[in-house]
Structure formats: C-alpha cells, structure tokens
Amino acid sequence: MTQPNVTLRGPDVPNTPGSLDPVFTVEDLSVFYGDYEAVRNVDMMIGRREITAMIGPSGCGKSTVLRCFNRMNDLIPGAHIKGKILYHEEDLYGDHVDPIEVRRRIGMVFQKPNPFPKPIYDNVAYGPRVNGIKKNMDSIVEEALQKAALWDEVKDKLKQNALSLSGGQQQRLCIARAIAVKPEVILMDEPCSALDPIATTKIEDLMQELRQEYTILIVTHNMQQAARVSDRTAFFTADVDDAGVRHGRLVEFDQTTRIFTKPSDKRTEDYITGRFG
Amino acid sequence: MTQPNVTLRGPDVPNTPGSLDPVFTVEDLSVFYGDYEAVRNVDMMIGRREITAMIGPSGCGKSTVLRCFNRMNDLIPGAHIKGKILYHEEDLYGDHVDPIEVRRRIGMVFQKPNPFPKPIYDNVAYGPRVNGIKKNMDSIVEEALQKAALWDEVKDKLKQNALSLSGGQQQRLCIARAIAVKPEVILMDEPCSALDPIATTKIEDLMQELRQEYTILIVTHNMQQAARVSDRTAFFTADVDDAGVRHGRLVEFDQTTRIFTKPSDKRTEDYITGRFG
Amino acid sequence: MASANNRATAPGPNRSLARSRPRYGEAAVKVLLLAAALVSIATTLGIVAALLEPTIEFFSEVSLGEFFGSTSWGPLFSPPSFGVWPIIVATLEITLIAIIVAIPLGLAAAIYLSEYATPRVRKIFKPVLEVLAGIPTVVFGFFAFSFVTPLLQDILPFSLDPRNALSAGLLVGVMIIPIVASLSEDAMSAVPRSLREGSFALGASKMTTSVSVVLPAAFSGIVAAVILAISRAAGETMIVAIAAGFKSIFTFNPGSEMATMAAFIASAGSGDAPVGSIAYKTIFAVGSLLFIMTFAMNWFSARMVKKYREVYE
Amino acid sequence: MAILSTPRSQVDLVGKGRPLREHLFRIALLSSLAIALIFLALLLAYTLTEGWPRLDSRLWENFPSVRRPETAGVLSGITGTLWIIGLTALMALPTGVLAAIYLEEYADNTRWYNRLIELNIANLAAVPSIVYGILGLGIIARWLDFGFTVMTGAVTISLLVLPIVIISAREAIRAVPPSIREGSLALGATQWQTIYRQVLPASIPGIATGSILALSRAIGEAAPFLMLGAATLVRFNPDGVWSSFTVLPLQIYNLISQSREEFHILAAAAIVVLLAILLLMNSLAIWLRNRYQKRW
Amino acid sequence: GGGDTATPADPGTEATGGAESAPAALAGEIKIDGSSTVAPLIQVAAEIFGEEQPQVKLAVGTSGTGGGFEKFCAGETAIANASRPIKDEEKAACTAKGINFGELRVATDALTVVVPKENTWATCLTVDQLKKIWEPGAEGKITSWDQVDAKFPKEPLKLFGPGTDSGTFEYFTEEINGEKNVSRKDYSPSEDDNVIVQGVAGAKGGLGYFGYTYYEENMDKLTAVQVDSGAGCVGPSAQSAQDGTYTPLSRPLFIYPNLAELKKPEVTAFVDYLVANIATIAKDAKFITLNPEQEAKLKTDSASLKTQAG
Numbered sequence A, B: 001m002t003q004p005n006v007t008l009r010g011p012d013v014p015n016t017p018g019s020l021d022p023v024f025t026v027e028d029l030s031v032f033y034g035d036y037e038a039v040r041n042v043d044m045m046i047g048r049r050e051i052t053a054m055i056g057p058s059g060c061g062k063s064t065v066l067r068c069f070n071r072m073n074d075l076i077p078g079a080h081i082k083g084k085i086l087y088h089e090e091d092l093y094g095d096h097v098d099p100i101e102v103r104r105r106i107g108m109v110f111q112k113p114n115p116f117p118k119p120i121y122d123n124v125a126y127g128p129r130v131n132g133i134k135k136n137m138d139s140i141v142e143e144a145l146q147k148a149a150l151w152d153e154v155k156d157k158l159k160q161n162a163l164s165l166s167g168g169q170q171q172r173l174c175i176a177r178a179i180a181v182k183p184e185v186i187l188m189d190e191p192c193s194a195l196d197p198i199a200t201t202k203i204e205d206l207m208q209e210l211r212q213e214y215t216i217l218i219v220t221h222n223m224q225q226a227a228r229v230s231d232r233t234a235f236f237t238a239d240v241d242d243a244g245v246r247h248g249r250l251v252e253f254d255q256t257t258r259i260f261t262k263p264s265d266k267r268t269e270d271y272i273t274g275r276f277g
Numbered sequence C: 001m002a003s004a005n006n007r008a009t010a011p012g013p014n015r016s017l018a019r020s021r022p023r024y025g026e027a028a029v030k031v032l033l034l035a036a037a038l039v040s041i042a043t044t045l046g047i048v049a050a051l052l053e054p055t056i057e058f059f060s061e062v063s064l065g066e067f068f069g070s071t072s073w074g075p076l077f078s079p080p081s082f083g084v085w086p087i088i089v090a091t092l093e094i095t096l097i098a099i100i101v102a103i104p105l106g107l108a109a110a111i112y113l114s115e116y117a118t119p120r121v122r123k124i125f126k127p128v129l130e131v132l133a134g135i136p137t138v139v140f141g142f143f144a145f146s147f148v149t150p151l152l153q154d155i156l157p158f159s160l161d162p163r164n165a166l167s168a169g170l171l172v173g174v175m176i177i178p179i180v181a182s183l184s185e186d187a188m189s190a191v192p193r194s195l196r197e198g199s200f201a202l203g204a205s206k207m208t209t210s211v212s213v214v215l216p217a218a219f220s221g222i223v224a225a226v227i228l229a230i231s232r233a234a235g236e237t238m239i240v241a242i243a244a245g246f247k248s249i250f251t252f253n254p255g256s257e258m259a260t261m262a263a264f265i266a267s268a269g270s271g272d273a274p275v276g277s278i279a280y281k282t283i284f285a286v287g288s289l290l291f292i293m294t295f296a297m298n299w300f301s302a303r304m305v306k307k308y309r310e311v312y313e
Numbered sequence D: 001m002a003i004l005s006t007p008r009s010q011v012d013l014v015g016k017g018r019p020l021r022e023h024l025f026r027i028a029l030l031s032s033l034a035i036a037l038i039f040l041a042l043l044l045a046y047t048l049t050e051g052w053p054r055l056d057s058r059l060w061e062n063f064p065s066v067r068r069p070e071t072a073g074v075l076s077g078i079t080g081t082l083w084i085i086g087l088t089a090l091m092a093l094p095t096g097v098l099a100a101i102y103l104e105e106y107a108d109n110t111r112w113y114n115r116l117i118e119l120n121i122a123n124l125a126a127v128p129s130i131v132y133g134i135l136g137l138g139i140i141a142r143w144l145d146f147g148f149t150v151m152t153g154a155v156t157i158s159l160l161v162l163p164i165v166i167i168s169a170r171e172a173i174r175a176v177p178p179s180i181r182e183g184s185l186a187l188g189a190t191q192w193q194t195i196y197r198q199v200l201p202a203s204i205p206g207i208a209t210g211s212i213l214a215l216s217r218a219i220g221e222a223a224p225f226l227m228l229g230a231a232t233l234v235r236f237n238p239d240g241v242w243s244s245f246t247v248l249p250l251q252i253y254n255l256i257s258q259s260r261e262e263f264h265i266l267a268a269a270a271i272v273v274l275l276a277i278l279l280l281m282n283s284l285a286i287w288l289r290n291r292y293q294k295r296w
Numbered sequence E: 001g002g003g004d005t006a007t008p009a010d011p012g013t014e015a016t017g018g019a020e021s022a023p024a025a026l027a028g029e030i031k032i033d034g035s036s037t038v039a040p041l042i043q044v045a046a047e048i049f050g051e052e053q054p055q056v057k058l059a060v061g062t063s064g065t066g067g068g069f070e071k072f073c074a075g076e077t078a079i080a081n082a083s084r085p086i087k088d089e090e091k092a093a094c095t096a097k098g099i100n101f102g103e104l105r106v107a108t109d110a111l112t113v114v115v116p117k118e119n120t121w122a123t124c125l126t127v128d129q130l131k132k133i134w135e136p137g138a139e140g141k142i143t144s145w146d147q148v149d150a151k152f153p154k155e156p157l158k159l160f161g162p163g164t165d166s167g168t169f170e171y172f173t174e175e176i177n178g179e180k181n182v183s184r185k186d187y188s189p190s191e192d193d194n195v196i197v198q199g200v201a202g203a204k205g206g207l208g209y210f211g212y213t214y215y216e217e218n219m220d221k222l223t224a225v226q227v228d229s230g231a232g233c234v235g236p237s238a239q240s241a242q243d244g245t246y247t248p249l250s251r252p253l254f255i256y257p258n259l260a261e262l263k264k265p266e267v268t269a270f271v272d273y274l275v276a277n278i279a280t281i282a283k284d285a286k287f288i289t290l291n292p293e294q295e296a297k298l299k300t301d302s303a304s305l306k307t308q309a310g
C-alpha cells in the first residue's frame, strides 16, 4: 500500500491497547431515527484522558454515535438506541439516569461555533449558573477561559458580546463554556470545519493541552486532523443492506498509528489512501 | 517530503504545459464583494478539453473565482472584478457582452444538487427552452441524459418529479441539464460534497467521459478527488494583509502530477501533506 | 478510580447520574404552556358551541331544502323566506372581484420584492405593505363609499347604486393585497437560492427564472396565501356593510347593492331580532355556514401545503 | 456540436433582443406595487383633506354629541379603544407567547393532538371577525354572563388576535438557531432554563414586532363590536372592566351612518386619529425589527 | 366640553332653574338600548343631563326596538327605547325574568316618505299608490314611476328604506301593506339614514321613507311627499302629526323604564329630567313634540311609575 501522507503524533503516544482505562464502554450499540437504523452494532471503548477520533465518509453516522454519549439524541423525536453505553460502570441509558446530569458531566462542542448572543462572561458563566452555582463565578470564568487559551485575548472585554469574536475565538469560547461546568469528557463534532487554518491549528494545540485533564472524543472529516491529534481512531463507513437501506457501521477501532499505517480492513485502507471517500 | 498518498491519473495524462490550448485566460484577476477584495491577482489559463481542479482551504476564494467564469457573481449586489478574463480572445466582462449568453456557453453544476421541482424531462428541457429552442426536444433531452449516464435509470419515469431521485441521480440530472444547452465549458463547484461515496465515484467516472467533449473546471475540498480526476490543479490559499484583512490568492498552478509530487511552493506542500488545512 | 480524580470540585465518576433534585417546575411549566395552547382549542369549541344550538334549532324549523333550494332571502320579512343563495352569491361575487384585484397585484408585488428589489428597497416596501394591511376596514369602507363609488359613478358607463358590490369588492381586494403579497413573498424568499442559480446558470433571464422556477417552487406557499386572503375577503364585514349594503336580492350585477353573509350577520345581529325568534337563529345559521366555508378552505389549504411543502429541502 | 463549429476567435457573446420583454415585465411588477402604494397615499390624502377642518383638540377632548356636531369629539372612543387594547395586550400576548413556546419547543409534531392544535390555529386565523362577534355575544356576554362590557370586548378581541400572536411568536422563536438550544442543553441546562434564558431573550424583538402588528389589527376591528352591541353614544370614559364602552372604529362607523355632513367630517378626522395611532405602532414595530434584527 | 356657550334653546339652563333641580352629584351607570328612531331623542336628553350630572354614565345603544327589549327583559338595560308598543311575547319574556316595567310615550314621529328635489310629479301619493310601490307583489314588477300612476314620467323607481329589523319598517309595512314586515325585498335597506338620504337625493326616480327627524335634517336635499289616506293630501309636520291628521304614518314613540332600576336615584333623576324637559329636548333633537294632553299624560304616568317603583 501507499504510504499515507499523514503526520502522526510521535512515539510519545503513551497509550497502548493494554493501558486503555475506559470511561465509556459501548456494547453492541445501534441507533435509530424512528424506524430507520442509522448505525448498527458498534462496539468500542473510550479511554480516559485520551483523544479518540471518529472518521469516515459523510452520512456514516459519526455524529449520530457521538451524540449518544451525552444523550443529545434524546432531543430528536423518535430517536432511540439499542445496546448499551456504560459510563464508568453505569448504564448511560438506565432508567434512573437524568440526561441533564449526563450533559453536565459530558460536555459538547459543536461544528459551527455557537456562542450565545450575550457577553463573553455570561457565556462562560451560563453553565455553572444553570447548575445552581452562584459563588466564585469570576474565578470559574477566568479559569475556564485560561484553560481554553482565550483569557489573554478577551480579558479586557468580558462584557462585550460574544458574537463580535472571530470564528476561532468563538470556538475556543465554546470550549471554555464547556469546561466551565467541569465535565469529565468533552465531545467535539467537527469543531474546526468552520474555521480557517490558523484557528484550526490553535484549536488542535488546545486539544493537546486539554488532554492532560479531559477525555476527548472528536468527529472529523479531516483525516489529517485525526492523525495529528488523536490517540485512537474509530473508522466508520456506511453499507447498504439487502433491502437497499444504508446503515452506518464501525469498521475498525484501534490506535491511530496503527489505523494509519497498518489498517486491518481493506475499506479503511482505501479511505485512508484516498481511493474512496 | 513525505510521499503524498494520492492516486494520480496514470501516465496517459496527455497534456503537457506546452500543449495547453486555452479556453480562458485569466489576467491579474481580483474579485471584490463591495469593498472587500476577496481574491487578489490571479493569473491562470484553462485548457480546452482538460479538467482543471481548484483546491485550497475553506474561504480562500475558489468558489468566488469559479463563479467569475460564467459571470454568476453579477447576481450578487456589489460584486465586481478587476483584471481580465478572456474567453477565447474575447473579454468576458466587455461592455457588449450579454451575461445570459455567457451562461449559455458556460454551464455550471453546483455543490448541492439543485434540480427544479418539476418532472425530470422538464428539468433537462428547461435550458434549451429558455434559449428559444422548440424542436426536437425529445432527442435533446435523451442525448443529454445519455451523456450524463442517467438515461437508463430514468428513461421510464421522465414525467416523475426530479426531487424523487437520489442525491447522486439528482447531481447527474443537473449535469444533464447543463449539457442540454450544449455549452463549451462546465464549471463544477464541489459537485460531490453532498454525495455518498458510490454516487461520487459515478460522477467522477462521468467527468472523465465528459472530458472528451467539454472543458471542465472543478472546485473541490477533497484533495484525493483533485488528484484522481484533474489534469491541472490550481492551489489557492488565503493570507492576511497588513490591515488584518484576509485575501484569497493563487499559490501555484501546474499539472496535477507535478502539484502532488513536486510542488514548488512550501504552502502547497504543507497542504498536500496534511500539515495544514 | 475515584482517586484518580484530582479536581476537587469535579463530580466523581462514580457519583450517580441520577437526578440530584426533583424538577417539578419543569413539569408545571409544560402544563402551563399546554394550557395556553389549548386556549385556541377552547376558542374553536366556543365558536362551535355558540353556533351549534341555534343552528340546529334553525334547521328544525327551516328545511335544508329551503335553505339551499331557494333564491329568495328575507328572514325578517313576512312571510319570511330562507333561500340563502342571494347572500352566498353576493359573498362570492365580492370575493371574486377582490381576488381579481388582489392576486395579480399581490403576486406581482411579491415577485418584485422577492426577485427584483434590492434589500434596501425591500426593507422600505415591506413595512409599507404592513401599514396597508393594518388599515382598519371601516376606513376602507368609508373610502369606498364616499370616494370610490362617486368616482366610479362618474367614469363608468353603467349605473351604480350608491352602495354596490363593485366598489366594495375593489376595496376588499385592496385590503387583501398585503396578505397575498407578504405571504407570497415569504414563500418565494424561502425558495432556495440554489434553484435560482441553477436557472441563471442555464442562461435563463430574471423574468424566466421568476416565472418558471421561483413561482412554481413557491406554489404551496402562494396557495396558502391566496386562500387566507380569500377567507378574509369572504368574511369581511365593515367594508361590505358600509359600501355594499344590505339589499338581499338574487343578482349578479356588480353595480347593484347586495348583502353578503357577513353583512347580513352584522345587520341582523345589531338589529332587533328577538332571542329565540327564527330571525335570530338565522344569524347563527349563516354564521355556521360562513365558519364551515372558512374551515373547508383552510383544510384544503393545509392539505396543499402539506402536499408540496419543502419537497426541495 | 454547435459550439465546436464556432470559429474560436469570433465567439459572439452579445445577447439577442431579450431586454424589451424583460423591461416590460419589470415595469408591470413595479406598477403593481405602485398601485398599492398610490392607493394608500390617496386614502391618506382623502381622509386628511376631509377631516382637516375638525383635526384639532376638540376631537380628543370632547365626548360625542348628537346635538353639536361642530364641537363633538370621539374621546370615549379613544379611551374605550385604549382599554380594549390594554386588556388585550395583557391577555392575548402572554397566552399567545406561551402557546407559541409550547408548539415550538415542546410539542411533538407526530402527536395528533399537537397537529390538531396547529391546524386549529391556522384555521382560527382565517375565521371572519364577525364570527368572533357571535362567539362574544353567545358565549362571553350571555353564557359567561360578562354582559356588554369592556371585559367582554377585550376577551373577544383577545381570542381574535390570539392566532396572529401565536403565529408571529412562533416565527420569532423559530428564528433562534437550533445551535443555541443545543449549546445550552449540552451544558446541562434544563429545557425551561434553555427557553427562559436563551430562546426567549433572543426572540423578544421578533415577538414584540409581531405582537404590535397583531394589536394594530385589534385596534381597527369594528365588526365584533357590532355584534356585542357596544353602545353608540357613550359620553363617558370607561372606569373599569365592567363598564360600558365604545371603540373608535365603531364610533367612526356610526358617524359615517349619520346624514349630517358635519358628522362625516368628524368621521374623517377620527379616521386620521386612528391611522395616526396605527402608523405609530407600525413604526415602532419596524424600528424594533431593524434595531434588533439578529445576524447569527 | 366645547359647548360652553349655551344656545338659547339649551334646556340645560332651563332645567337648572326649574322646580325639580337635580339633587347633588349623582353617580352610576344607566344603560339604555332600543329603537334607533327614538335614540336621538334620548341621546340629546342624555347629553344635556350628562352635562349636569357628569358622574352619571349614560350609554345609549341602538339595537332596534326588538333588540332593546331583548336586553331589557334580560335585565341588561335600565330603559328600553321603542318605536312601537311592547309585544305580548316580549312582555312574557320580561315577566319570566321578573322584570316589571312601565310605558312612557315621549314623542311622536311622522314617518316621512321622501323623494329628491328634482321629483316634481309625486307631490302627493295615496296609501294605495304607496302600497302598489311597496307590496311584495311589486317586487321586480313595479320598477318605473309610470307604473304607479300613468301620469307620472317613465323614470326608474329606486327604493330606499330602513332595515327589516327596525320598528320603522315594521310600522310602515303594517300601515301601508296591511301586515307587519310584509314588503318587497328589492329595495335598499339601511339602518343608516345617510344612505337613504344619499340614495334618494342621488337618483331622480328615488323614493324612501324614514323618521321625520331625518327629513328635517335634510330638507335642502329632499321633498316630503304628502299622503292621502282618503281625507285629502296631508304633509308630515309637527302640527299634522300631533293632531293626528297625518295618517296613517304618524306614530307614538316610547320608553320603557325598568321599575327596579327606577329605585336608583340616578335613573329616577334621568327619567324625571326627561319628563320635565320633554318639549325642549324634543325640539332640540328635531322630534315632533307631544301636544299638551299627551305631555300631561306623560307627567302623570311617570309620577305613577315612581310610586309603583316605590
């Protein structure tokens, strides 16, 4: 096979499969929109303080799976799952589980930066506030902005409307907003696809830092990005069943180095090498 | 440098720079939206019966430049150009030039398939009709659908609404619609980005066929696609000027093989090898 | 694993994901909101309740055959006659005149605003249309009666009654222009840009694009706009009461005075028909008919919209 | 193929005689718009010139009079209208906004009852105002025994404008991008927190604009009041919700019906007042819309 | 108010000087509804009374005689105006609701048949001719003046009249066509006297009828037709209506106060005021005043009502 043109994270990648300390364990997960089974039989594990990338062609269900991790799909009428997602040892879809509590623990950053049309400060303070925190708000906001590498750029204009920030700054603000509720996991759905290259680089650097403290799951269209930032990669694709219906499917899940150098599945190889997708 | 992982069109690529027979000659083109100079100082040539790809990161002005070739930008209030585009030897923006006539000669296919909500037949017949052609419509429609490799799939349901077709079929219908007015050039702006891999493959095959008769310009985000289908590639990027304003810019324009193997510009190399973008 | 959590304030991974405190407020809010939405159902029920009993009583005294089988209308005359056609015909005639005025003008204005006008022009003209839409119908009636009718009497070759269907119809038409224009404009603006570009890219002119791509694509929205306008026209009361009058004879002559259904309700309702009298019940029977007609048109409109809506999305 | 036979150096890009038809079409479109506007101007000019002799403070300082048309005013109509509008705003706006929130944020469209509510609202928006008059007469005045009072009028008018308020509020709420909601929910906000803290503040300008336009419809209504038998000669201002009243449009209707010319002049002057109030409200709506229009 | 300069005819001044000077500041609301023919009279009374007692709120509606009784018998109004005596059914409805009332004749009306000034031929019409014009059988047939009388010109007949729901219509049809509400339908009915005035004045062949008041207001545009009921042509006037020579179209106008409401001082005050100043009020409202006997009867009737009410 052709040598893929991806710059992989160096040999400092600490994780080996054996060392995976799972935050999520996905067991035979299928996701439905009404009757339509969008994704079928996914098994994977998300390691603590790792970056896991989900790649694959458009429509293969990456976003669908990602949104299962914080029960965002609950909001879509008719959406439901089969199978299990364990968060630590707890069933994420168990009866007693409160999705609102879930979303507080598992933050999310979206494709298009979506700051609230409010001052920067209020954007960051929003999460803590809705969770009933009232004290020390200033320091919570500052800490979150620091961690999101945005503090220096905005510290003098915290009262300014967040929409006046540039795209890259807005996305980092959204990350700060997610961090401010002190989640354990951050889900990111193509967080850079609306950004320019410079902003993208900043976000990627930030992800590397956040990785010290948080577990990160990222969906990306950009193979290079997956290769650059992630520890593990899940490759999804969609295939058509006998009835002519397309279903998303997890093809391969492994360490990123391995996926990009020695994929065990032909489809992964084709995709990586640009023969398809 | 790393060997790019692109599958290049084989050694059968006939064109060498010397053999370029220009349909368009772009001279020092700058494009403005109101006061904002979106693209600066582009010089390039589009060869007859070649496929020319335009690649580059988002926002670098690929679409903007493409839409200059059929004066689509005229429809945007405030948009105007500086510099020249010669179509054969004629100034495309000359005073006497009728943009409607231009668009008849230079067809266009869009990112998202946009069939009219009408029967398939009427979609294809639309172009000839607005150009005053009344006779032999059936054969014009059939021929166009044949060329777009769609005839067999739709010949029994020409009266059916075009919106009932699948995405890939819709896109081929849009190509048929463009062909039906017998243009010389077809412009395509990310024609596959809304399609699944199978449909994409079909469109790419189709482009190879159309290349026998038409001059094709394609904008694509997908480097692999550019490498697979094009004869020549123009690589654009955006840089920020002293005033902090971003302008699109043509970095390199050359045979595709060369761009992907021996780019002469560092930025091209970075982009191709996934170090950036 | 809990020990690995070095952030003091962070929730321990083993802390349950169960609801930390009950949220009765959320449920209460939802009930309140639903109650607000149900007010509209209550309104409809109220209308039906108000109409139903007197209508049933009416039809126990007057046969459907007489109601729909005769062309003589005079519930307050003696002997009373209950052939509803004169007021239906008057209603339809005025509505017809109105839509003949409003559809071409409204649609043309909509095409202009949506396809031709620059954003600045649109920003000026849409509010002006809204102003036109907000003018009270008494004002239109006054204008029709005291300005338009005398004017028409001067310029038209045939004779016009001081109150007549023609000027009332014209003014009802003007009244509904903004409805047609504004809602059609919304529908046309909602047609994706890509369709227009597709048409332009084939060498089509602006006119062709507007007429053969945008209009058909916005068809369902336009139908909905027109139907809403028709129901407004059919139910309009003040303009016809002032400018078309209350004469209930069976005529198609637009120069003649005639009473529409709404005008009949208004005049009989503000008049002296004693409660319980057949004349009084007539008001409700006509009201029911008007309500059913509106309902039928809207049902049709909803079906049209559903059938064609956003198939291209 | 045609293009291939074209000698390359002589590709002729000059158009063929399209412009005339295009121009005529454009002119036809513009004149349609112009007709509507000319009409508006004519109407304003006519009422203004007709009413000019009586456009002075007597109009809003004096009560109506059958004895002295020269000095009669429409004070009770103005105050009655203000009462009705005030109460309508109090009743219809909150109810309408809450209903709109329910339909946009909570209602599951696959449920039949939610679809029924929607269809019902669309239908109510088209029900003739005279039918609301029947509702007011039969249910509110008689059955609920509210009598022929300000309250009856206000409830009737509230129900009349409710569908309009709901429809415009829904549009304003829908204009708030879903990404804002998702952003909030993803932070662990509850649905009501999301609505109350994000969706509502962001849609308030739109809701306000729609509400003002709905209220301006309410101001001009006369037909339901005909059914409610609001008194024609009211020489006092309502002092509460259980008071008798009249409204400006109804007073105008009555003035038009008088045979003495002086009353027609008075009617025209009253129309100018009514139109002035409406223009004011419309301008406010436009200003709100332009000022707070959001670009996401 | 703007009417500070009292006209000499202003009964307000007279009343203050009168014997029953109104008691100090009354308050409350008096709802009156009924005949639109009687309304102007009551409105004038309400207006003048209101100037003296600004705290008393008088709302005068014009729902028609029947509509007025309907509200009256439902207890919604204090006084009903009527252009005809109350009917037995209406009495029964009132009794059923426990409403006791009295009847006061407050003025006289002369239904006036009008034609435009250009009409020079129809100076006097017999009751039979009027019937020929207005009977149901005339509908669509009698469409020209020469069909009424061969001597008249061949001018198209355009008919205007009050709405079918008014007491005026009821009275006119009874007197002319012999039965209540029996009439041709192809005339322009209107509650709104302006339309009748405009319509008749605007058509050479126009003919309409309405209360005398409206004729008085529009004498410059319209001519009143004399009516011949067998005793020669008589035109409508205060004189002919009062002395009963204008037959059959002169009629009494009434108000019906609710006795329970009469207990309220403001209602009594208003009725007293109306009775005491009836002549000037009627004149001011351009109504035909009562003749002395009728006025005397009004005073005794109202006095006995007050004792009945207690």
Ligand SMILES: Nc1ncnc2c1ncn2[C@@H]1O[C@H](COP(=O)(O)OP(=O)(O)OP(=O)(O)O)[C@@H](O)[C@H]1O
Pocket: A033, A036, A038, A057, A058, A059, A060, A061, A062, A063, A064, A065, A076, A221, A248
């Ligand atoms: N709300 C929904 N209702 C029904 N089907 C949906 C919904 N959202 C997504 N789908 C379908 O589910 C499948 C997977 O969609 P998903 O958005 O997860 O793909 P993706 O891999 O994220 O694609 P992309 O790369 O384009 O974002 C697709 O076929 C899509 O059409």
Ligand SMILES: Nc1ncnc2c1ncn2[C@@H]1O[C@H](COP(=O)(O)OP(=O)(O)OP(=O)(O)O)[C@@H](O)[C@H]1O
Pocket: B033, B036, B038, B057, B058, B059, B060, B061, B062, B063, B064, B065, B076, B221, B248
């Ligand atoms: N109608 C417009 N008005 C103003 N600016 C515009 C307009 N269209 C595009 N631009 C700006 O011009 C620049 C180039 O845009 P363009 O759409 O050509 O980029 P592109 O290379 O096609 O990007 P993409 O890959 O995202 O499609 C961008 O900065 C964009 O914001």
Ligand SMILES: [Mg+2]
Pocket: A062, A063, A064, A189
């Ligand atoms: Mg996705």
Ligand SMILES: [Mg+2]
Pocket: B062, B063, B064, B189
């Ligand atoms: Mg583009």
